[in-house]
Amino acid sequence: MTLSQNDRSIAGFTMTGHALVHWFETSIPIFLVVWLAELEVSVALLGIVVALGYAPFGIGALPGGILADRYGPKRLVLVCLVGMSLSFLVLAVAIVLDPATRIYAIAAGLILWGVAASVYHPAGLALISTGVEDRGTVFAWHGIAGNVGIALGPFVAATLLIFLEWPVVAALLAIPGLLAAAYGLRARFDSTAAVDDDVDVGPEAxxxxxxxxxxxxxxxxxxxxxxxxxxxxxxxxxxxxxxxxxxxxxxxxxxxxxxxxxxxxxxxxxxxxxxxxxxxxxxxxxxxxxxxxxxxxxxxxxxxxxxxxxxxxxxxxxxxxxxxxxxxxxxxxxxxxxxxxxxxxxxxxxxxxxxxxxxxxxxxxxxxxxxxxxxxxxxxxxxxxxxxxxxxxxxxxxxxxxxxxxxxxxxxxxxxxxxxxxxxxxxxxx
Missing domain, CATH: 1.20.1250.20 (MFS general substrate transporter like domains)
Incomplete structure (x- = not known):
């Protein structure tokens, strides 16, 4: 079965979002190694800080799903992409702070990432489920894109850290997210193409x-x-x-x-x-x-x-x-x-x-x-x-x-x- 133009548009949009969620997610442990070496903080404290970033990723899925139903999944995915990119830019500006206070900028950036990333899965999958006719195929490609992000995130981060300071690397990792958001703003598709005409699936408060x-x-x-x-x-x-x-x-x-x-x-x-x-x-x-x-x-x-x-x-x-x-x-x-x-x-x-x-x-x-x-x-x-x-x-x-x-x-x-x-x-x- 050949994917329709609408299915391909939604697939491209959601695959990009899914890859980038895991691109950011799996790069964080690489930064953790550098932070432990450069910051004068205990492993326990830094562990708590990183946990504060990962916790909203799971906990925020439910409110993320509610917001997707209320404002529409495409809008939520765009917010996710911009929010994740901004969170890594927050990490990048930590370089201008006093070494003793950089941990606070890191904590703020990671928490922002967790909140922004948490809305992706309910929003992206809701979009596929209501907008795609060939759900099985698009779910498959969507999952593959996530694995690409999982694999590339730590590799790219680790490679860049060989040559560059970690705040610079954080800023560079944010660029694909901003480019994806710009692409998403131009993407055109029917997010309700896979449901019957008499079923109301539009955003509602x-x-x-x-x-x-x-x-x-x-x-x-x-x-x-x-x-x-x-x-x-x-x-x-x-x-x-x-x-x-x-x-x-x-x-x-x-x-x-x-x-x-x-x-x-x-x-x-x-x-x-x-x-x-x-x-x-x-x-x-x-x-x-x-x-x-x-x-x-x-x-x-x-x-x-x-x-x-x-x-x-x-x-x-x-x-x-x-x-x-x-x-x-x-x-x-x-x-x-x-x-x-x-x-x-x-x-x-x-x-x-x-x-x-x-x-x-x-x-x-x-x-x-x-x-x-x-x-x-x-x-x-x-x-x-x-x-x-x-x-x-x-x-x-x-x-x-x-x-x-x-x-x-x-x-x-x-x-x-x-x-x-x-x-x-x-x-x-x-």
Whole structure:
């Protein structure tokens, strides 16, 4: 199926936004290394400052979704792009401040980034769900763009920091966001092309009572189950991606590899390349998952992929003690499936929610994914402190819970007609 001009316009706009959200997000840990070396602050204090930036990224998804329904998703994405760029310019001006007070400018910039970035996912995905006819394909390309940003952000930041001071690098990283905002202002598309003419999905100023009633309606439907499923996916996703680099670093097969002498000065960890490699493989997973949503129901796809997640987590227990070949192979397979699931839960939200509440629906979705899902960082830390095996057993448990809930969604939809926002069996296997 060839994408229509409207679908291509929305795809280009949202792919740019998605790539840049993760471009900024993954460059922050690179700056963290420099700040620890240059600023006279403790690791604990700087950790709190960085956490203050990341926290709104998940927590702000819900209000971001509400704002997307009220003001329109395109406007919110543009605000996101401008806000993220300005936040890195705030980091850049820290150079003119006294060294003792630079931490405050850094904190302000990171908090601004978290607030601005938080609105992207509910707004961007709402735009795709209501404006794109071939949702599966565009969800796939949208996810691939996110992986490109995830991979490029730290590479570009680290490379520039070899030659330039960090405030200059922060300013340079802001330029693509400003260019994308200028491009977005000129983009033309119909954001409601994929919904029926008699359905009102235009921006509206909802009252608090409307918000409460809409939320009650969502959680009285199949979306309540989708929300919990996405939360368990977030627990698995955040836990694995947070601690896998540390686990890889500690494996004899990778830890004993000697890097090129020219790179030793920059403390390059070979495990970093394996980690980035699985993110790159994830692009193929995003595309495959997106295309499969046109053939397989979201509930069925989620059930199968959560089962694969559990098996992969358990496979890491023996494999981390094997040679470099098995580790790289398993990481590649893991990267493929980890990102293949994202189009399925995004499609599930589109299928089981009404079009006029997509921003709110995706707001709750990413509150579960990035907000509640981040709890696995704390829980996983305790498990990893006990043993590496304990950590993988924990995340396998998250995957099994997600699989069981997905079976519940599959049974509820196929046998009971449990749905909202679309006909039962929409996007089915038939």
């Amino acid at each position: 909802a009252s608090l009572s409307d918000l409460v009633s809409s939320s009650r309606a969502l959680f009285a439907s199949a979306f309540a189950l989708v929300f919990v499923i996405v939360t368990f996916e977030g627990l698995y996703y955040r836990g694995m991606l947070t601690y896998l680099p540390e686990i890889l670093h500690g494996t004899p097969a990778i830890g004993d590899i000697e890097v090129f002498p020219a790179l030793e000065a920059y403390d390059i960890d070979p495990g970093f390349y394996v980690y980035v490699g699985l993110l790159v493989v994830g692009m193929a997973g995003q595309y495959a998952g997106g295309k499969l949503t046109n053939r397989i129901s979201p509930a069925r796809g989620l059930t199968v992929l959560f089962g694969v997640f559990a098996l992969l987590a358990l496979a890491f227990v023996p494999v981390v003690n094997m040679g470099i070949g098995p580790i790289v192979l398993l990481c590649g397979v893991f990267g493929f499936f980890l990102f293949a699931i994202q189009p399925f839960y995004q499609e599930a939200v589109a299928v089981y929610t009404p079009p006029d509440g997509r921003g709110l629906s995706y707001g709750y979705t990413y509150l579960g994914e990035f907000g509640l899902g981040s709890a696995s960082i704390a829980i996983g830390g305790f498990a990893l402190g006990a043993s590496v095996s304990s950590f993988f057993y924990l995340v396998a448990g998250f995957a099994l819970a997600g699989a069981l809930l997905s079976v519940g969604l599959l049974v509820g939809v196929d046998r009971l007609g449990l749905t909202m926002g679309g006909p039962a069996g929409a996007n089915s296997d038939d």
